[in-house]
Amino acid sequence: xRDLAVCKLALAELERLADKGHRILxxxxxxxxxxxxxxxxxxxxxxxxxxxxxxxxAQDQTGYLLxxxxxxxxxxxxxxxxxxxxxxRLGKIPVLLPSRLLFAADPVEWSWDVxxxxxxxxxxxxxxxxxxxxxxxxxxxxxxxxTDDPAALIEQIAAQDLVLLGHTSIDACAxxxxxxxxxxxxxxxxxxxxxxxxxxxxxxxxxTRITVASRKAHITSDPLxxxxxxxxxxxxxYGPEVARSGLTSLLDEFIRRRTGLELSERFFSIHSRKSIDxxxxxxxxxxxxxxxxxxxxxxxxxxxxxxxxxxxxxHLSQKLKGxxxxxxxxxxxxxxxxxxxxxxxxxxxxxxSHQVMDAELRILxxxxxxxxxxxxxSLDSGYIAHxxxxxxxxxxxxxxxxxxxxxxxxxxAFAHARFCYDRALLTAAKSGLTTAVxxxxxxxxxxxEGLFRYAPLRSSWDRLILEAGLFSMPLWNCLLxxxxxxxxxxxxxxxxxxxxxxxx
Numbered sequence: 001x002r003d004l005a006v007c008k009l010a011l012a013e014l015e016r017l018a019d020k021g022h023r024i025l026x027x028x029x030x031x032x033x034x035x036x037x038x039x040x041x042x043x044x045x046x047x048x049x050x051x052x053x054x055x056x057x058a059q060d061q062t063g064y065l066l067x068x069x070x071x072x073x074x075x076x077x078x079x080x081x082x083x084x085x086x087x088x089r090l091g092k093i094p095v096l097l098p099s100r101l102l103f104a105a106d107p108v109e110w111s112w113d114v115x116x117x118x119x120x121x122x123x124x125x126x127x128x129x130x131x132x133x134x135x136x137x138x139x140x141x142x143x144x145x146x147t148d149d150p151a152a153l154i155e156q157i158a159a160q161d162l163v164l165l166g167h168t169s170i171d172a173c174a175x176x177x178x179x180x181x182x183x184x185x186x187x188x189x190x191x192x193x194x195x196x197x198x199x200x201x202x203x204x205x206x207x208t209r210i211t212v213a214s215r216k217a218h219i220t221s222d223p224l225x226x227x228x229x230x231x232x233x234x235x236x237x238y239g240p241e242v243a244r245s246g247l248t249s250l251l252d253e254f255i256r257r258r259t260g261l262e263l264s265e266r267f268f269s270i271h272s273r274k275s276i277d278x279x280x281x282x283x284x285x286x287x288x289x290x291x292x293x294x295x296x297x298x299x300x301x302x303x304x305x306x307x308x309x310x311x312x313x314x315h316l317s318q319k320l321k322g323x324x325x326x327x328x329x330x331x332x333x334x335x336x337x338x339x340x341x342x343x344x345x346x347x348x349x350x351x352x353s354h355q356v357m358d359a360e361l362r363i364l365x366x367x368x369x370x371x372x373x374x375x376x377x378s379l380d381s382g383y384i385a386h387x388x389x390x391x392x393x394x395x396x397x398x399x400x401x402x403x404x405x406x407x408x409x410x411x412x413a414f415a416h417a418r419f420c421y422d423r424a425l426l427t428a429a430k431s432g433l434t435t436a437v438x439x440x441x442x443x444x445x446x447x448x449e450g451l452f453r454y455a456p457l458r459s460s461w462d463r464l465i466l467e468a469g470l471f472s473m474p475l476w477n478c479l480l481x482x483x484x485x486x487x488x489x490x491x492x493x494x495x496x497x498x499x500x501x502x503x504x
Contacts, residue, residue, distance in 0.1 A: 002032065003137075006191050010135060011072045013193035014093055018074060022200065023088040025127060026075065026095045027120040028066055033058035034116075056099040059116055063095045081127060081300040082460065085273075096123060101300075103378075117174035125181045126300060128272045132178065132185035132210075133196065134170050140187045140208030141168045156209045159184075175210070182212045234261070234313035234350065235357045237364070240301035241345040241386035243379035244461070247338060248304065251347070254334065258320055261310035268376055269305060269367040271298040279363050283352050290471040293344045296464055302376055305364045314354060321350045326413045327475035340413045341476065344468035345386035388469025389420035389476075391462060392440070395455045396427045414479070421480045441481075443474040 018024055030037075037054045040046065046054075060079075067075040075093045078084050081101070084094035098119055117134060124132040138147050141162065146152040147169075159179035166172050170187055178185060187208040188195050195205040236255065242248055252263060271279070276298040280286050288294075308317060322333030326340035335346050351357035369375075384390045421441070428437040433454055439447025448470060452463075 003191075006137075007066070008071055010190040010193045011066065011075065013196060015072060015074045017197060017200070018091060018093050024093050025084055025088065025123070025129065026063075026066065026093055027098060027116065027123050028059050028062040028095060029116040030055050030058040031062040031065075033061050053099075053103070056102045056119075059119065060097040060099045063097045067095045080460070081123075082296065085127075085299075098123065103375075114173045115171040117171045118177060121174040121177045121181075121183060121185075124185075125177070125183050126270055126272060128274045130184075132183055134174075134185065134187045135190040135196075136169050136187060137190065138169050139189045139192075139206050141165070141170065153206065154208050155206075156211060159210050159212045162210060169208075170210075178210060179212060184212050185210045232309055232311060232313050233264070233357075234308045234317040235360060236306045236308060236317055237349040237360075238304040238306065239345065239347055239349070240297065240303060240379070242304065242347055243302065243376050244381050244385035245339075246380035246382065247347070248376070250338070251334070252306075254337075255308065255317070255320065258332075259308070259310065259313075259316040261308040261313050261316065263306055264309040265305075265307040265371075266373070267305050267365075267371045268302050268369045268373070269364045270300060270302050270369060271367060273299050275363055275367055279360060282356050282359050288343070288471075290344050290468065293464060293468050293471075296460075297344055302369065302379070303364070304376060305361075314351065314357070317350045318352075321348060322346075325472060325475060327417070327472055327479060329413070336413050338413070339384050339387045339390065339416045341417050342388045342465075342468040342472040344471070345388075345465060347386070385461070386465065387416065387420075388465055388472065389417055389424070391465040392424050392437070392451070392469065393420055393427070394462070395451050395466065396424060396431060396433065396437075397455070398423060398427045417476050418480055421476065440469070441473045441477040443470050443477075445470060 014024055014026070034055050037046075037051060037058060041051050063077050066072070067077040072093070074091075075095050076087050077095045077097055078087060079097040079100045081096070084096055087094040101123075102119065120134070121132055123129075139153055141154045141157065142149065142152040143154060144152060145168065159175055162168070162170075162175045163172060163179055177183070186199060187210070188199065188205070189207070192206075195207060198205045199207060238248060238251060242251060255261065256263065273295050276295060277286060280294070310316075320333055322329035322335030322340075324335075324343045324346060326335045326342065326346055329336040329340070334340070334348060338347060340346050351360055424437055425434070428434045431454070433450070436447045436450030436454065440451060441447070448467060451466065
C-alpha cells in the first residue's frame with residue numbers, strides 16, 4: 001500500500017473481474033506495518049515468536065485497510081474461510097485476515113524467509129484455488145534480479161526450477177510449496193492491473209507464469225500410492241470436535257485400553273469441501289440429511305489422523321467405533337461414551353476396509369500439515385464443545401455443565417443426555433421456552449429457530465452443534481421422555497448423575 005493510487009487501480013480491476021463472475025479471495029501482504037516490524041527486528045533482534053505473530057497481525061491490518069470504503073465497496077474483511085466462501089458466492093471479494101488461521105494451524109516456519117507470498121500459497125492450496133496470483137510492483141521474475149532489464153524477464157518457468165533461483169519477486173518458500181503441492185500461478189505487476197484480466201482470458205501478457213506438474217501425477221506419486229497398508233493397521237480419524245473438547249489423549253488411552261493396539265503414527269490435515277466430499281464418497285456416505293452439516297464441520301478445520309497397529313487392528317477399531325447415531329450405539333463403544341449425542345460431531349471415523357483406508361490416507365496426506373500437535377492442542381475450549389445437549393443448556397443460560405471425562409470416567413452419552421434433557425426442560429419452563437425446547441426435542445426446525453431468536457449464538461460453531469441435534473433429538477426424545485414430569489428420587493435438580501466406580 002505504499003502507492004495508494006496503484007492500490008486503488010488494482011482493487012478497481014478486481015471489482016470488475018468479480019462483476020464478470022470471477023471468484024476471488026484476496027490475501028493481503030504485511031505492507032507498511034510489516035516493514036516496521038522488520039526494521040525493529042534488525043535493530044533489536046526480536047524473539048522469532050514475537051516477530052511471526054506481529055507480522056501475521058500486520059497482514060490483518062493491511063486487510064482491514066484494503067476493505068475500507070475509501071478503497072472499495074465490494075471488498076469485505078473476514079477471518080473465516082467459510083465466511084469468505086459465502087461472500088464470494090454473493091459476488092463480494094473476501095479479504096482474508098489470516099492471523100487466526102495461522103495461529104491455530106501454525107503451518108509455516110517462524111522466519112523472515114517466509115513472507116505473505118508463502119501464506120497466500122498455503123491458503124490457495126487449502127481452498128483448492130486453481131491459480132495463485134501474486135500482485136507485486138515489478139513485471140514478474142527476472143534473471144539475476146535485473147528488474148531494469150526488460151530482456152531478463154522470465155515469461156514462464158516451472159516451479160521446481162524457480163526454487164533454484166532463491167528469493168525473487170516471489171519468495172522461495174512460496175515457490176517450493178507451489179512445486180510440492182502442484183499449485184500453478186502467475187506474478188503480475190499491480191501497476192498494470194488490466195494484465196490480470198488479459199491473463200485470465202488466455203491472452204499473452206508481460207508477466208511470469210509459474211507452471212507445475214499435473215495434480216493427478218502429484219497425488220498418485222505419494223509413497224502410499226499402490227502399495228497399500230499392512231492388514232495389521234487401522235486408520236482412525238479424530239474430527240475437529242475432539243480438539244475443541246480436549247479429548248485427544250483420553251481417546252488415545254481408551255482405544256489402547258480397549259483394543260490392545262499401539263499408536264504408530266499421528267499427523268494432522270485440513271480438509272476443503274472438495275477433499276471431504278471425496279473422502280466420504282469412497283464409502284458412499286454423502287447422502288444423509290445431515291451431510292451439509294458434515295461439510296460445514298470439516299471445511300477448513302483440522303483433523304487428527306491416527307494409525308494403529310496390532311492383530312486385527314481394523315476389525316477391533318470398527319467394533320469400538322459405535323453407531324453413527326450415539327442414541328443407538330452399543331454400550332462400551334466410543335459413541336456411547338464421551339458425551340456423544342448427534343450424528344455429525346460423533347468424534348471419529350474408522351475406515352471400512354484396507355482398500356478404502358489406502359485411498360483415505362492418500363487424501364489426508366495430500367492435505368497434511370505434519371505431525372506437530374501444538375496448534376491442535378491449542379483448540380481445546382476447556383468445555384464439552386461437541387454435545388448438542390450441552391449447547392442447548394448454554395443457549396438457555398444454564399452453565400451447570402456435567403464434569404469433563406477423565407481416565408476413570410468416560411462420560412456416558414446416555415447419562416449425560418438424561419441429565420441435560422431434564423435440566424433443559426426445567427430451565428425452559430422458567431424462561432417461557434418450553435414449546436421451543438419440546439419442538440427441538442422432536443427434531444422440529446421451528447423449535448431451533450425459536451431458540452435462536454431467544455439467544456443469538458456467538459459463533460458458527462455453536463449454531464452447527466445445535467443444528468446437528470435436530471438429526472438425533474427425536475431418538476433421544478423417545479428414550480428420555482419418561483423423565484419429563486419428574487426428577488428421579490434422590491437426585492437434586494441440576495446435578496449430573498453419579499456413576500458407580502468402574503461403570504462404563
